[in-house]
Amino acid sequence: MKKPVLIVPAVAALLALPALASSADSWLHVKVQEKGAKASTVRVNLPLSVIEKAAPLAGNEWQKHAKIEAGDHGMSKDQLKAMWAAVRDSEDAEFVRVEGTDENVHVAKLKGKLVIHVDDKGSKNEKVAIELPMEVADALLSGPGDQLDFAAAIEALKSHGHGQFVSVNDDDSTVRIWIDGHNGTE
Amino acid sequence: MRNRAATVILIVIGAMIALAVNVTLFAAVVTYRAYRQGTAVVQVQEKGPDGVNLWIPVPVSLAGAAMRFIPKQDLPPVDPQVAAALPTLQEIARELDRMPDAVLVEVESADEWVRISKKDGRLVVEVDDPDARVHVSLPPGALGEIASHLSWLARQAPPAPPAPPLPASPPAAPAPAGSV
Numbered sequence: 001m002k003k004p005v006l007i008v009p010a011v012a013a014l015l016a017l018p019a020l021a022s023s024a025d026s027w028l029h030v031k032v033q034e035k036g037a038k039a040s041t042v043r044v045n046l047p048l049s050v051i052e053k054a055a056p057l058a059g060n061e062w063q064k065h066a067k068i069e070a071g072d073h074g075m076s077k078d079q080l081k082a083m084w085a086a087v088r089d090s091e092d093a094e095f096v097r098v099e100g101t102d103e104n105v106h107v108a109k110l111k112g113k114l115v116i117h118v119d120d121k122g123s124k125n126e127k128v129a130i131e132l133p134m135e136v137a138d139a140l141l142s143g144p145g146d147q148l149d150f151a152a153a154i155e156a157l158k159s160h161g162h163g164q165f166v167s168v169n170d171d172d173s174t175v176r177i178w179i180d181g182h183n184g185t186e
Numbered sequence: 187m188r189n190r191a192a193t194v195i196l197i198v199i200g201a202m203i204a205l206a207v208n209v210t211l212f213a214a215v216v217t218y219r220a221y222r223q224g225t226a227v228v229q230v231q232e233k234g235p236d237g238v239n240l241w242i243p244v245p246v247s248l249a250g251a252a253m254r255f256i257p258k259q260d261l262p263p264v265d266p267q268v269a270a271a272l273p274t275l276q277e278i279a280r281e282l283d284r285m286p287d288a289v290l291v292e293v294e295s296a297d298e299w300v301r302i303s304k305k306d307g308r309l310v311v312e313v314d315d316p317d318a319r320v321h322v323s324l325p326p327g328a329l330g331e332i333a334s335h336l337s338w339l340a341r342q343a344p345p346a347p348p349a350p351p352l353p354a355s356p357p358a359a360p361a362p363a364g365s366v
Contacts, residue, residue: 027288037296038295038296039295039296040293040294040295040296041292041293041294041295042291042292042293042294043289043291043292043293044290044291045288045289045290045291046290047281047285047288049281049284049285050278050281050282050285052281053274053277053278053280053281054274054278056274057271057274183285183286183287183288184288184289
């Protein structure tokens with residue numbers, strides 16, 4: 001009769017291990033590498049647990065300084081939430097495809113992520129790739145009023161797992177933002 | 187009899203010497219560990235032939251305790267925005283203490299290098315530029331302790347003085363006689 005009593009909590013602990021490992025060991029990495037003769041490199045490596053604690057400070061600064069702009073127009077958080085809800089509730093689809101001589105733009109929803117690719121062939125020859133998990137954007141917009149809930153967004157990042165979120169490559173620099181389980185620099 | 191007494195005396199003296207050595211060694215180890223655990227270290231090495239080398243150990247607890255002897259009216263005011271952020275800073279400090287050793291921030295350019303890292307449990311800031319090499323090392327818990335002292339200071343210090351009133355605009359010069 002003792003064996004089943006021991007097996008159940010042991011199995012539960014084993015099943016919980018990956019979740020515990022991913023939330024305890026996830027690190028946010030940012031690497032900015034300038035190009036050119038006097039180029040500099042910036043590397044930031046922070047555990048998500050530290051960023052989570054700093055989230056209230058980010059929220060306070062957002063309240064004071066940030067505003068949402070779309071093109072030449074300002075946008076309230078409620079308007080952005082409504083647009084986002086329409087995107088979130090749709091099936092996987094391509095929303096925007098622009099192929100021009102100066103610029104290619106591709107915005108789509110794919111496998112639970114908002115994917116944005118911009119290839120600007122102008123003076124700076126900029127390539128931008130953003131893959132934002134839907135639940136992270138949901139969490140960010142879930143704050144009351146005009147507030148962005150950075151703490152909830154960090155929680156969503158922790159449970160989403162590892163991967164690259166932002167990559168920008170132009171003539172002046174490359175920028176990468178990603179999350180993995182390593183505390184080392186690249 | 188005499189030989190036995192001499193042997194006993196020698197044994198007792200030997201045991202006392204061994205005990206004294208052990209106690210001294212233990213005290214040295216405890217003192218060193220307390221020093222490592224509780225002391226911030228600032229090292230500055232100026233470059234050039236006349237460069238100055240500084241090595242300044244600062245016991246973090248002592249610095250905080252010393253603040254409590256400053257008369258209340260002489261305490262510097264703490265910016266209200268900084269005071270409001272202190273509880274969050276204490277949480278961040280606790281989390282930094284818990285995390286494993288890692289390089290947190292590194293900036294590398296042609297003539298300057300800056301690194302903030304956690305090494306052997308200590309928070310280390312290193313700067314290497316054309317003028318000097320700087321190394322600041324904080325023991326575990328120091329950031330939280332500093333935030334705690336600042337919180338105490340924010341509660342004790344007199345409020346920041348009110349902003350001085352704007353100067354009154356000078357009266358308009360009277361128009362000269364005969365003008366239109």
